[in-house]
Amino acid sequence: MEIICVGNELLIGKTLNTNATWLAKRTTSLGFKVGRVTVVGDDVGEIGKALCEALRRKPKLILTTGGLGPTFDDKTLEGIAKGLHLKLGVNPEALKMLTEKYRAYLQQREIKKVELTPARLKMATLPKGAKPLPNPVGTAPAVMVKANETYIVALPGVPPEMQAIFNESLASLIKKEAGKTAFYERSIYADCIMESTLAPLIDQVMHDNPYVYIKSHVYTKSRLRVEGKKSHIELHFSTSGEEPEAAKSRLKEAVVRMSELVEKNGGQTRELNKSSG
DSSP, X not given: OEEEEEOHHHHTTSSOOHHHHHHHHHHHHTXXXXXXXXXXXXXXXXXXXXXXXXXXXXXXXXXXXXXXXXXXXXXXXXXXXXXXXXXXXXXXXXXXXHHHHHHHHHHTTSSSSOOOOHHHHGGGEEETTOEEEOOSSSSSOEEEEXXXXXXXXXXXXXXXXHHHHIIIIIHHXXXXXXXXXXXXXXXXXXXXXXXXXXXXXXXXXXXXSTTOEEEEEEEOTTOOOOOSTTOEEEEEEEEEESOHHHHHHHHHHHHHHHXXXXXXXXXXXXXXXXXXX
16 A cells, blocks of 8 residues: 655645654555555645556555645645546535534534635545445545555544544555455663664574565664664564464564574563564
């Protein structure tokens, strides 16, 4: 699968792209492999181009975040329509969702009257054939459309809205598409050893355990990446598979072997967390 994040604020460094991190972690835990994360600005052409490039790689799923609101620079749905050569139009189901939202706001006295202005109608204007997904937290619905064998889902950029829609409308679909495949991970800390000393040890353990991926993350008190006796290194082990016990056994073997090699080379290890999947 691929993730496309939309927003000028991401490109200028105004906003930290936490949505990509959250989505990558969540979808990976459900059994999908994220092949690419792309960031584009609020430009119809760039959004359409990024979508077309992703579709050529034929992923099962493309998630976009951002650009679904009522303002002039919310252009994600226009970009998706352009990329798929679809017309835009007011979607009756999305319009119903939107109307119910504003009626609820009226009852809560957040607005004085229900008025579907052009800016508000914009949030119900979807590519032809698209399906709106309810937004339990905010106003603009998410949008799902299928292109050949690829699901494209446009999610809001506001993190609580994006996360709520994902959990309520997408998690089960992703799990179904992933089948029995699940992701498993485990971490240990390695101290009193340099990363350059660890590097060949990681290579050796990965060679002996070809289905386990090991990544080192170096920390110090100042969080700067440096080598030396004060290095504090997290070793993250991960694997995927359909058999939980076999996957967990692979992780355990790799962790045990790595711990032995670290200690043999003068380092120390300790458990960071138990395996998960």
